[in-house]
Amino acid sequence: MRTGPLSVFEQNLRSSAHESVVSIAFFALCIMVVTAPITQDGLSGGTASMTEGNPFRQLGYVLILLIILAGTGIHRDFRGLSALPGNVRLILAYCWLSIVWAIDPSIATRRLALTTIVALSVAIAIQSLGVAKSIAHVRIALTLALFASYVTVLFFPSVGIHQPEAGRDVALIGDWRGIYPEKNFMGALCAVTMLCFYFMEQKHLSFLRWIVIIAAFLFLMKTGSKTSTALALLALLSGHAFRANNHRDWPLAFAAAMTSAFCFGVILLWYGEWLMEPLDRDDTLTGRSQIWRVLIAYISDHWRLGAGYGSFWYIGGVSPVYDYAKGGSWFEIASQGHNGYLDIASQIGLPGLAIALYFLIVRPVATLLSHPAYNNKTGALFMAIFVFCVGHNFTESTLLSRDHILQFMIIVVICMMNTVDGNYRHQQF
Numbered sequence: 001m002r003t004g005p006l007s008v009f010e011q012n013l014r015s016s017a018h019e020s021v022v023s024i025a026f027f028a029l030c031i032m033v034v035t036a037p038i039t040q041d042g043l044s045g046g047t048a049s050m051t052e053g054n055p056f057r058q059l060g061y062v063l064i065l066l067i068i069l070a071g072t073g074i075h076r077d078f079r080g081l082s083a084l085p086g087n088v089r090l091i092l093a094y095c096w097l098s099i100v101w102a103i104d105p106s107i108a109t110r111r112l113a114l115t116t117i118v119a120l121s122v123a124i125a126i127q128s129l130g131v132a133k134s135i136a137h138v139r140i141a142l143t144l145a146l147f148a149s150y151v152t153v154l155f156f157p158s159v160g161i162h163q164p165e166a167g168r169d170v171a172l173i174g175d176w177r178g179i180y181p182e183k184n185f186m187g188a189l190c191a192v193t194m195l196c197f198y199f200m201e202q203k204h205l206s207f208l209r210w211i212v213i214i215a216a217f218l219f220l221m222k223t224g225s226k227t228s229t230a231l232a233l234l235a236l237l238s239g240h241a242f243r244a245n246n247h248r249d250w251p252l253a254f255a256a257a258m259t260s261a262f263c264f265g266v267i268l269l270w271y272g273e274w275l276m277e278p279l280d281r282d283d284t285l286t287g288r289s290q291i292w293r294v295l296i297a298y299i300s301d302h303w304r305l306g307a308g309y310g311s312f313w314y315i316g317g318v319s320p321v322y323d324y325a326k327g328g329s330w331f332e333i334a335s336q337g338h339n340g341y342l343d344i345a346s347q348i349g350l351p352g353l354a355i356a357l358y359f360l361i362v363r364p365v366a367t368l369l370s371h372p373a374y375n376n377k378t379g380a381l382f383m384a385i386f387v388f389c390v391g392h393n394f395t396e397s398t399l400l401s402r403d404h405i406l407q408f409m410i411i412v413v414i415c416m417m418n419t420v421d422g423n424y425r426h427q428q429f
Helices: 008-034 055-072 078-083 086-101 105-129 131-155 183-198 206-223 226-244 247-279 284-301 340-370 377-392 405-428
Strands: none
Touching: 008 055, 008 105, 008 131, 008 405, 055 105, 078 105, 086 105, 086 340, 086 405, 105 131, 105 405, 131 183, 131 206, 131 377, 131 405, 183 206, 183 226, 183 377, 183 405, 206 226, 226 377, 284 340, 340 377, 340 405, 377 405
């Protein structure tokens, strides 16, 4: 029996095998994320499934995490769990603390466990694979989802295109939704696909890259998702501006933007009811303004702690929405408030919102603007993703939203930045 040390060849072979295992697991994770709206339960009416998820989907994420842990060897040395960036650890810790006062701790725990599992899987996989391989897996998964959506629209139009449905907005009829239940997720996926392929360091396969970009843009236009279309263009411009301008000028502009955002938040907090009056028609912003009024009213009464993570929407009869909405309101069975910032504040309070914004947006963007290692197309991609996600959360709720594609991309970018920072510091010594 051989007991001596492994040869260099054997060590490299074993290392390659482990990396292949992590690579496959991370790609499976990307596929799980882009198909999440198809596999998750409890998003379309009915109280029976209102508080339950898909157990097979949840088991899938757990298995992926276990495979990644085994592939990286962290199951033998748990110090590797530090791969999760401090930014993400702190906000997740605060969310776990909110379980103490959550209206329904069991539902909150399940939802937060899924959020944590996805974030941890992403962090460990990216640390093992590196930025280039990781973003390549993301691009392939997005392309497959886009291709499947085109196939669905062309060969199964009754599925891939919104049809007349009882209780549904007639304005949706004819909008492309691809393989997903509704067009908004499809619009966000198309926008992210455009950004991921537009800002690429590689020069080869440029023809195929432009085919994907054009295909994603055309599908985005056919979804009729005005928010995603406008934000995609804004994100593209922001990425270009990030590369073109002198990085020494950015900190001042960033400070001015943060000051303006803080002032806007204070004004909204104190004069929210008055500002919402012009938006109080049923058809304004497709009904979002009605939901926002309910959220603002609840936050005004529970601004310190909120309802607890995942404990406002879709938790059955104990949901606070029933206390603040008029009886029989259509949004009593909504799964989100269509505003990520109001949703976070309603769940973990205004202090929690401040912590989430600082660690998920402000601090990473500040690092991005001041760090010389990001003066490339990868840095431009990171900036574009942040701009898109920040803007998108004004009309949709994706921040800290378990395995939503935009929450996934925020975690991916932060973990990639953590890897870039580590490599840069290592090169300095």
